[in-house]
Amino acid sequence: MSDLVRRAEEWLAQDPDPETRAELQEILDSGDAAELQDRFGAKLEFGTAGLRGELGAGPNRMNRVTVMRAAAGLARRLGAGKHVVIGYDARHNSDVFARDSAAVLNGAGLRVSLMAHHWPTPVLAFAVRHLDADAGVMVTASHNPPRDNGYKVYWGDGAQIVPPLDEEISAAIDAVGRVDGLPLGDEWETLSDAAIVEPYLAAVSALPLGDARDLRVVYTPMHGVGGEVLLRAFTTAGFESPSVAEAQFEPDPDFPTVAFPNPEEPGAMDLALQMAEKVGADLVIANDPDADRCAVGVPIPDGGFRMLTGDEVGGLLGEYIINHTSSPDRLVAASIVSSSLLGKIARAYGVRHAETLTGFKWIVKAGDGLVYGYEEALGYSIGSDQGLPVRDKDGIGAALTVAGMAAQAKREGRTLLDLLDYQAGKYGLHATAQLSFRVADLSLIVDAMERLRSDPPRTLGGRTVLSTDDLSMGADGLPPTDGLRYRLDGDARVIIRPSGTEPKLKCYLEVVIPVTTDTSTARAQAVHDLSSLKSDLSMTLGL
Template sequence: MNSLDQELQAKVNQWLSSEYDEATRAALQILIDNNEVTELTDSFYKDLEFGTGGLRGIMGVGSNRINKYTIGKATQGLANYLKKQFPNQVIKVAVAYDSRNNSQSLGTLVADVFAANGIQVYLFNELRPTPVLSFAIRHFGCQSGVMLTASHNPKEYNGYKAYWNDGCQLTAPHDTNVITEVNAIHSVSQISFQPIPENIIPVGDEIDKIYINENKKLSIHPEAVEAQKDLKIVFSPIHGTGITIVPKLLEAWGFNNVSIVEEQATPDGNFPTVIYPNPEEEDAMALAKKKGEELDADLVLATDPDADRVGIAVKNDKGSFQLLNGNQIGSLLVYYVLSSKKEQNQLNNNPYVVKTIVTTNLQAEIANHFNVPYYETLTGFKYIGELMTKLGDSATYLVGGEESYGYLVGSLVRDKDAPNACAFLAEMTAYYKSKGKSLYEVLLDLYQEFGCYQEKLVSLTKKGKAGAEEIKAMMSNLRANLPKSLGGIAVVEVRDYENSVAIDIATGTKKVIDLPKSDVLQFITVDGDVISARPSGTEPKIKFYCSVKAPLTAKSHYEQLQKELATKVDRMMADII
């Protein structure tokens, strides 16, 4: 093992000590015996850190892997911080988990560590969606909460989403403060693993009923649901937690013709029918789409493993099913909510919508059309939740979300909420069907009114230590060599969120960006096109987002315009990737 540097070797040796259990030491010894230098390096070169979605990584042995010790250390650090923040109080946390391999056992471990620290734990006794955990934190009056999930990552991953008392994932200063507490733990002996059993309170399906009832109160057009209660809906949980809530919520909403994709109905952390359990991926949606075609469905829905994201397929003008992207789904939701609220004279009490900096500007156009303020946040729904908490009762959150298939209508939770979005997507489909329109037709109406937007996301995967260094170098190179044009179109503004500055290329004038620092670069062209470069906070990827726009004079021109815009996007992307 001479290939490991001294610091790495010391960390490996520590994990071989008697502090760690026999199974951990045996698994590590196998890597050593097989001279797995790259795997050992990637497993130990750093400690897992909180990103936009919390702690997330590949399951295995090491400080940079998800295992009982890294999860235990994170929980002990959070427990220590909670005790400092809420002295002389009864501290309560909620803990839930998804369908991933080891999620349940890790959830139990988290509950045990909290309980061992004298903290009262509301532990879900079965897997549940992430938004239900967010809801439960506020319902039970908890100071914090933890969700064991790696969202839509491949099966090798698991993760740990940490929440504050508002039901939102940790934001500043709590995120960095918790990391400080976690980093202060240098020995397994500092982690309390032995629980006080009476501190653990099991949570059953009683919380589901409350969550469902509160969601049902948000319905905007119950009369449309009643008129279209036999709307043909196909739903797939993609082997995840959506099966526990979405069918019940749709039934409570009033829909009685929901068909489940049986091949993907059973929770299974191996995700046997897909490579990536992500509704952004066409392959993950394939079985749901196929069932939709067989049943001639009105709407096809699919949620990711922890049911905070949802993808849909709808019939296009040729009668075949087409997947909509996250920007399109979100724009339809924003338009439906705002237009319906205006129709009912309910755009009052300082309403607002929220989108992230890489989400389509079509949503801003729609908000402006209805004279409703919109806010932009950094990528990561925790920033939307943080804004909701900050504005509190002084304004009314209506709808918002991310291009990565995460949406929320109403303010019951402080995270993206796929069951909530599924109900509204179904209601929206029913409402427009009552008016003789499909969601596809409504989307083209939006494009005619506000301009046709075309977006593309390119994700480059760069794994391990070498990958992290490559991503860092790519961003450094972009900052050092700012492109003057993209696809032959002049860049007029650069927004550097890491340095909190927007630069006018022609004048050199700089404006301060009033958002937290984040490693994101945006390039705005003279045409109003936007290209963003952003390393992911939860995956070993760097992401490039492109959005372009052109007038759509007639629906019959849509296909041709799409092709032209797609060509433009590819030309621009080629100059930056």
């Protein structure tokens, strides 16, 4: 306890934020040992996703001290004279953390360009290459709960950092002393809308969108920062401006209308879907709060709407992009937990396909000639024969491309559901689902993974487990990662891995059902099979 108090008092002495100082002083005054242990017994680890965690005082929280240390470590790794672009979303303290980063980096002798406004993550990722910067920082926690914030680092290639860069930056952060001794600068460039947003809009509106534009769209930015930029993107590309879910349009860090600001969460899309029914929309589009993800909803024949899965959209976009590009050496890629459908589509067209570890930091490094990449968690990077304008997931470029694809289908008298049925008939119905377990204690996830490794299941969902791959040992030429993959008889697959950004254990399920008569029969079979897999996994994991 005495060591925790000493560390807390040292932290308090250097903290420039009166709110977290008061918060920490109250904890010290109360003598709350458990709270001190939680905040000072561990620290947020800087990894390939940068930093992400709950706001509050202490090294195990996101705060100004944590951010200034991260910026100082990044500055040490880069060296004086390098150029860093900084962006931020509208979460609590995002603008403060961005300015603190600018001050620390500039004080260390680096050139800094700070965005003038809270803009989407893909705008920052685009800006790194557009401005020929050496690195980028985006202050965001994406779709995490309101009390979280984060710090994402990009390198000069416009992609998120990967090992060993994360380890090198982490080591440099650990070597940083007290932040009240850091030299601070105030001579940075402020990036205007014209300097960066307009070039980004020009780039995404030049994607292969086709020429059909007759489409009625309803849109929600989920209280995030995508709204203004997406509406401008649609009009720049020649589409009618979408109708918006007004209650969710303005950025709000408390996300008052949703339990979690993630389009995949139950209830998050209710307002947009209600509006879509009211106006008779052809398409519903949602971004998550930093607009790097894109969710898609479509009307169903009997009335109402349904949300497409990330894998359904991923397969549709994959075939669309292949049909709208012509480079003979083009490549499409998806993460290992995404559907196997994209690989089958690529083989049918004679196009190269790559499977990567989870995360766009790996997807965009799949190889030369990459024109499209996706992951099942609603992330898509759309390109052309000239490559990817954004080397990260881009919810706005994806929204435009989905709109172009839907408008073309409408012109032909079809819908996205018709395109899904076409793919099912051609490649087999690839049905996927996810099972997630959110925990308060991360040791529960560690224990679950250890149990699975020591006593692997022999059957799942009534199917025999044919093989087990421990991804921590590396598999199929991929770098090691904490995960397990089970291949089941009857062309099915299960992958289990801890989330890299949330306290969750995630299970990714896929069954492939041949379409012999009609897709409705195959879909019913898939629902049954996925349900059986979920039941078995829940019992096996015991979470």
